[in-house]
Amino acid sequence: MTAMVKAEGVHKSFGAAHILKGIDLEVAPREVFCLIGPSGSGKSTFLRCINHLEQINAGRLYVDGDLVGYRQKGDRLFELKDSEVALQRRDIGMVFQRFNLFPHMTALENVMEAPIQVKGEARAVARARAEQLLDRVGLSDKARNYPSQLSGGQQQRVAIARALAMEPKLMLFDEPTSALDPELVGDVLDVMRGLAEDGMTMIVVTHEMGFAREVGDALVFMDDGVVVESGHPRDVLTNPQHDRTKSFLSKVL
C-alpha cells in the first residue's frame, strides 16, 4: 500500500532562514496524523509544502505516489506548469487557521465555487452536494449567509465543507480551532471527528492534545525544523522520550 504522503529529507528556506531541516515521515491512507510543536517550528510551512503553496528546496515530497510540484525524468526534475500544479491540488483539501472563506460569496456559493470552476460540474449538481455538505457540518440553515454574518466556528465549518466539496483524498488542517473562542471549538472538532470516522486521511496541526489523543493514529513532535519524536499519540503524550518533547508538553498540557 503506497503512503498517502511521503516526505524524504524535505528542506525549506526563506532567504537565509533555514526553516525545515530534513523532514522524513510517512502518512498511511485513512490515518489521522497529528503534528505538534512550538510556535515557529515549521508546522505550517511543512503543511503548505504538501500542496505546493511553498516550494521545497531539497528532498522529495510525494502525495499518493506522485511527486508534488515536479515531474522527474531520469534524474532531472522539471517544474510543473501552473495548470498541472492546480490539478494536483484538487485532491488535497486545506483548512486554514483564519478560515479564508470568500467574503463576496454566501456560504453555499463558497462550497459550490470550486466544483463548478475547477471540475466544471453542473450548477444543480454542485448545489445539491453543497447543501448536503453544509447539512453534514450542521449549517444547512446558514447556506444563504455571507461569511461576515457567521461566527468563527460556523465559518470554519463552512471552510471544511468547501474543502470536502472537491472530494479530496487528503485533508490538511492548520490549527483549525486556534482562532476560535473556546466554546466554539467543540463543534469544529466534532466535524473533524466525523471525518476521521469516515476514513478520511488527515494531517492535523493542532494544540488540542485531547483531540490528538482520542482521534489521532499517529503523532509527530516537531521542533526547530526537525522531527524530534513520533509514535502513537497515547505513547508520545503520556510517555515522551525526549527532553524537548517533555518540556513542550509540560507547557501545553
Added chain:
Amino acid sequence: MTDKFDKVPGGPSAAAAPVSTATTVAPETIKAIPVRHYGRWISGVVVVGLLAALVYAFSQGNIQWQAVQDKVFDDTVLAGAGRTLLISVLAMILGVALGVILAVMRLSKNPVTSWVAWLYIWFFRGTPVYVQLLLWFNLALIFPVLNIPFIYKDEMTDVMTPFMCALLGLALNEAAYMAEIVRAGIQSVDEGQTEASHALGMTQAKTMRRVVLPQALRVIIPPTGNEFINMLKTSSLVYAVTYNELLRSTSQIGSTSYAVMEMLFVASIWYIVMTSVFSVGQYYLERRYARGSLRSLPLTPWQRVKVNLAAFSNRPSGGVSA
C-alpha cells in the same frame, strides 16, 4: 432585539410570583422633555438668510434669465452636451481598460513590463492633461505624416481630428490614474484569499477572475466613480483642441449673442445634471458591491434623508431603523 424586552419582566422576581401571567406587565415608557437644540435652529436661520440674500442678488443682477431659459434646450447646446457625454464615456472606457492592463503590468514579476508601466504612469500623471491635449493637437508639427509601415499611412492632420485628440488626450491621461486605483484594489485583497483559491485547485487566472478582482472591485469602484465625474468636467478642457463639446458650443452662442454669462449658466446646468445623475448611479453600484463585506447594507439616500430629518427635530424618531 426582542429578548432585551423579554428579560426585563423576568429576572429573580419571576420565581416568587405565584402566577406567571401576572409578571408580564410592560415596563413604564419613559416620558421626558427632550433636549432643546437652540444652536441648530440659530445656525439654520442664519444660513437660510444668507442664501436668500444670494438669490436676491442674482435676481437683481444684469442677467437675461429669458436667454438662459430659451437656450437650455437649444439643439446646439443639446448636441454639445451629447458630445461631452460621448467623449467622457469613451475616454473612461478606454482609460479603465488601459488602466487594468497597466496595473497588471505594474504588479507582474517581469521587471521590464513593470518598469514600462511605471514610466507611463510617471509621465501621464506628471504633466497637466491640458498640455497633453495640446501635444496631441500639434502632433502634425513634428510628424506631418503618420506612417506605420505596410499597415497604415495618412496625413497626421487627417488622423488627429479634434475627436481623436480629445479621446486620446483624456483616455491616456485617465489610464495612468486608473492604473494606480486598480493596483491598490488588487493589493488590498488578503493573500489568504489567493491561497485558499489555489488550495482548491483554481489556476492563477481563475483565482484573479473569480476571487481577487471581485473583491478588488469593492475598493476600485468608489474612486472610479469619482474619476468619471471628474472626467465629465475635465472634458471641458478639450475646448482647446476645437472639439465641439458642451462648453465650446455654449460659448460660441454666448459670444455671438452677447450672452456670455447666460450661456455659462446653461453649460453649468447641464454639467450639474450629468454629474448628479451619475453620482446616484455610482451610489447604487457601490451598494451592490458592498455585498458580503458589511453585515447590513448602508442606508439608501432616501432612508438617510428620513434619518437626517428626524435628527433635526426634537421628536423621538419612529420608523427610521431601516
